Amino acid sequence: MDRPVAPTSSSAYPHKERPDDSQHGAAPTHELPFELRRPLGPRDPGDAWVEGDRGRFWGRFGSAGLLVHDPAKGILLQHRALWSDQGGTWGLPGGALHQGEQAVDGALREAKEEAAVPPQSVRVLFTSVFDVGYWTYTTVAVDVVESFEPEISDPESLELQWVPVEHVGDKELHPGFSAAWPGLRRRLLGLDAGPD
Template sequence: MEHDGNGWVSCDLGHRHWGRHGAAGLLIADLGRGDDPWILLQHRAAWTASGNTWGIPGGARDSHESSAEGALREAGEETGIGADDVRIGGELVDDHGRWAYVTVLATLVGPVVLVPQEESAELRWVPATRVTELDLHPGFAATWPVLRERLVDGG
């Protein structure tokens, strides 16, 4: 059932979220640029949910997808990065009850060419120590401290 995840839902915390079966995103770290990992960030197009903020490529999961499958599909659609370009590591689940966002951690395994699509105003590699200098998507901002620690610990 392709794209059966598109749609708004309310979680147990009373928030409205995109993704009938939850959502997933791919946090891609490039570890080959020195001591500090570089993170691929997406400047979300103005028309998207929480538009004009920075986050990771991601979106609604379809009913048949695992978190990693959904995150990889969304990253491919939004950046041109495919499953062969990354190595999947751990996951961080932000569970709101009846809805969850799963951040799938990945490391880049070789050079890539970024291909921004309509949901992206810009794609940019950012040193992990400078991520918080950007206007972050609220959900990403809330989980970034834990995600940053996981990067330091190796996933």
């Protein structure tokens, strides 16, 4: 990323659970049944915090997110589940890398898991890395080469939406993605070559 900011993807952030609001007399904050509100089952060893002098970040081996651009539809954004860190904001599908996994492979895997993005339907354009020395987050920008419709395929999304490039900033973006978006947009539109 272009600035030292927090990571920008759904599962790049901690799977920080919030109490079930209905237990405290408030109306439930989700439409999903309880068992679908949080990822269940065993986690990968990469699903853990790392801490250092620049803060605490999710993903023992780093994290990555997929910036999917369809020239006809816009940018694929994920409305983050309310139980997640910065829940309710919009960001990119992505998450913690597995041990030994390359960032491009991890971003493609996470986007397939979270939004049913078919890897064969996109072409990698560039990567942008936010590096704090002991942790990295890689944004992998791709162009759609074969049209597809995303589908919510795990409990980390409230919704998925194609948003025209010029309207991405109108959404309540995750703070990290919000800070990175202007630079990513310039590179995506070819206005700033930038390093890979």
